[in-house]
Amino acid sequence: MTDQAVPLSPDAETIAAKAKKAPGRLQPLRRLLPFILAYPVRLTLTVLFLLVSAISSLAIPAALGGAIDEGFVSQNLENVGRYGWLIIGIAAVMAFASGARFYFISVLGERVLADLRQAVFGHLLRLDTRYFDTHRVGELTSRLNGDVVTVRNAVGSSFSLALRSLVTITGAIIMMLLTSPVLTLAVIIALPAILLPVMAFARRLRGMSRKTQDALADLSAMATEMLGANRTVKAFVQEEQQTVHYDVRSEASYQAEVSRLGARAFLVGMVIFLGTAALVGLVWWGAKSVFDGSVTAGQLAQFLVYALMASGALTNVSEVLGTLQTVSGSTERLIEILDTEIEVREPANPVPLPQPPLGTVRFDNVDFSYAGPDGEPVLRSLDFSVSKGQTVALVGPSGSGKSTTLSLLQRFYDVTSGTISVDGVDIRRVKLSELRQRFAYVEQEPVIFAGTITDNIRFGKPDASTEEVIAAAKAALVDDFVSDLPGGYDTMVGERGVMLSGGQKQRLAIARAILKNAPILLLDEATSALDAQSERLVQLALEHLMQGRTTLVIAHRLATIRDADNILVLDGGEIIDQGTHGELVSKGGRYAELARLQFRMDEPA
Numbered sequence: 071m072t073d074q075a076v077p078l079s080p081d082a083e084t085i086a087a088k089a090k091k092a093p094g095r096l097q098p099l100r101r102l103l104p105f106i107l108a109y110p111v112r113l114t115l116t117v118l119f120l121l122v123s124a125i126s127s128l129a130i131p132a133a134l135g136g137a138i139d140e141g142f143v144s145q146n147l148e149n150v151g152r153y154g155w156l157i158i159g160i161a162a163v164m165a166f167a168s169g170a171r172f173y174f175i176s177v178l179g180e181r182v183l184a185d186l187r188q189a190v191f192g193h194l195l196r197l198d199t200r201y202f203d204t205h206r207v208g209e210l211t212s213r214l215n216g217d218v219v220t221v222r223n224a225v226g227s228s229f230s231l232a233l234r235s236l237v238t239i240t241g242a243i244i245m246m247l248l249t250s251p252v253l254t255l256a257v258i259i260a261l262p263a264i265l266l267p268v269m270a271f272a273r274r275l276r277g278m279s280r281k282t283q284d285a286l287a288d289l290s291a292m293a294t295e296m297l298g299a300n301r302t303v304k305a306f307v308q309e310e311q312q313t314v315h316y317d318v319r320s321e322a323s324y325q326a327e328v329s330r331l332g333a334r335a336f337l338v339g340m341v342i343f344l345g346t347a348a349l350v351g352l353v354w355w356g357a358k359s360v361f362d363g364s365v366t367a368g369q370l371a372q373f374l375v376y377a378l379m380a381s382g383a384l385t386n387v388s389e390v391l392g393t394l395q396t397v398s399g400s401t402e403r404l405i406e407i408l409d410t411e412i413e414v415r416e417p418a419n420p421v422p423l424p425q426p427p428l429g430t431v432r433f434d435n436v437d438f439s440y441a442g443p444d445g446e447p448v449l450r451s452l453d454f455s456v457s458k459g460q461t462v463a464l465v466g467p468s469g470s471g472k473s474t475t476l477s478l479l480q481r482f483y484d485v486t487s488g489t490i491s492v493d494g495v496d497i498r499r500v501k502l503s504e505l506r507q508r509f510a511y512v513e514q515e516p517v518i519f520a521g522t523i524t525d526n527i528r529f530g531k532p533d534a535s536t537e538e539v540i541a542a543a544k545a546a547l548v549d550d551f552v553s554d555l556p557g558g559y560d561t562m563v564g565e566r567g568v569m570l571s572g573g574q575k576q577r578l579a580i581a582r583a584i585l586k587n588a589p590i591l592l593l594d595e596a597t598s599a600l601d602a603q604s605e606r607l608v609q610l611a612l613e614h615l616m617q618g619r620t621t622l623v624i625a626h627r628l629a630t631i632r633d634a635d636n637i638l639v640l641d642g643g644e645i646i647d648q649g650t651h652g653e654l655v656s657k658g659g660r661y662a663e664l665a666r667l668q669f670r671m672d673e674p675a
């Protein structure tokens with residue numbers, strides 16, 4: 071298989087292009103609704119407590135106004151005390167409701183976070199192999215971490231803040247109108263002078279914040295990629311070069327953030343100045359109204375508090391709108407994953423595979439291209455069959471389509487035309503899990519997970535008993551080296567099994583395949599030679615694994631092709647010859663030449 075290209079240069083254009091694309095759209099947020107509406111009880115409680123806390127906070131200034139007019143102005147201490155108790159009572163209700171609102175909405179946010187994360191991860195794992203051919207894993211994990219958390223924050227705070235602010239604004243305006251229509255009118259006339267410049271500036275700020283986010287995503291994708299490829303980076307002495315690339319991106323992110331902060335600082339200053347100026351104007355107008363007797367001192371105080379509450383809530387709304395743009399971007403990226411259709415589909419009416427398994431494979435005139443029917447064909451009219459217990463070796467020059475053949479058999483991709491059958495059934499008509507249970511796949515570079523030896527073997531059969539795991543380990547000669555490890559089977563092997571040797575990793579992968587106990591073995595032999603002792607152990611482990619199983623092997627070792635019942639010689643995606651090693655060698659020609667060049671003739675057969 072071809073490896074995914076690792077982009078090594080800073081991709082400033084992509085960052086710029088993404089920033090330009092920054093849409094001011096909030097529609098993607100609608101897609102969050104099903105996740106939130108799935109919890110109607112929590113949602114109802116949140117809204118209920120939110121309304122109670124907003125309404126009680128609106129009641130406090132009214133009580134304050136009463137205390138001033140009926141208490142302070144008329145110098146009636148008893149009334150001041152009465153209003154004081156009233157305010158304490160309201161504050162108690164407000165405190166309880168606010169706490170409860172915070173709790174329920176935060177829990178809802180966490181619930182949505184967990185659900186969204188699980189949905190995205192589950193879908194990602196099921197997505198086609200093709201999807202992973204064209205997407206960077208670092209970027210996908212950054213979506214799974216960053217974007218999901220952004221959405222959580224929105225649900226857990228921004229939505230509630232927006233709703234609370236809207237209730238406060240509506241309530242405060244109603245109370246202002248009830249308190250003094252004249253003063254309200256004055257505010258309404260003055261409002262656009264403050265709001266318009268602030269809103270215009272906030273819009274600019276939103277564009278900037280999108281730019282910083284994209285720069286950050288790019289930065290984290292690069293870090294994941296480079297840290298994961300730590301050994302390759304060292305081997306190619308790329309530390310300095312890659313640090314420079316990282317620094318360039320990091321600086322871009324810093325600059326974007328600095329511009330955003332500058333703009334934000336200006337916005338804050340502008341809001342403070344315009345707000346204070348407006349307040350002074352209002353106080354002057356209010357004082358004039360108190361002096362001419364159209365409002366009382368208590369009404370003026372009450373009015374000013376409502377005006378402050380409304381303006382505070384207004385600022386919140388504009389901030390939340392900014393945040394929601396970001397959340398909308400994050401949601402869009404997550405929904406994009408959830409909406410990606412799976413190409414390799416489960417059949418609508420699956421046909422069960424025969425029981426007990428026959429262990430036969432047939433390729434019937436198979437054509438395949440990675441780029442769809444119009445793309446460059448990688449396999450052409452592939453036609454062969456493997457009967458029960460047979461070992462068939464695939465040989466051919468690099469790029470001739472050997473790995474692709476094994477991928478198609480496991481339905482990692484669907485054939486462009488023709489049919490592949492396992493045990494006589496077209497694999498497109500079989501349930502994917504049932505099909506893949508029929509194979510044990512040992513990769514050329516076995517994938518070892520960061521876990522214990524047992525975890526790694528058990529991956530082949532999660533419900534296996536400890537005895538079964540140890541039996542498989544013994545058959546694969548894993549037991550030999552495990553007994554020397556300090557933690558035995560519970561030893562952690564490190565990410566990608568860095569603590570194990572090449573031969574040990576291969577034997578571990580073989581133990582996993584033995585435990586899976588599938589009737590058909592797919593083997594991609596390692597090209598790199600191990601030392602003679604390791605090689606012998608791996609070979610012995612493989613012999614145990616191959617016993618009684620149909621085997622398709624991408625062969626690199628002379629011993630394997632000598633023992634094979636049939637050898638398929640592939641070139642340019644076509645079978646150019648087939649037969650046993652003896653037959654093919656005696657024919658001379660391409661195979662003899664290939665065997666001389668490709669197979670490790672030096673090793674004992």
Ligand SMILES: Nc1ncnc2c1ncn2[C@@H]1O[C@H](COP(=O)(O)OP(=O)(O)OP(=O)(O)O)[C@@H](O)[C@H]1O
Nearest residue numbers: 071072203440448467468469470471472473474475
């Ligand atoms: N995921 C992919 N997307 C697009 N093209 C691919 C992909 N994987 C392989 N190819 C192309 O398909 C052709 C066959 O590749 P394949 O990996 O099957 O060859 P191979 O015989 O297994 O080679 P090798 O012995 O080097 O592993 C090559 O030209 C390769 O570039």
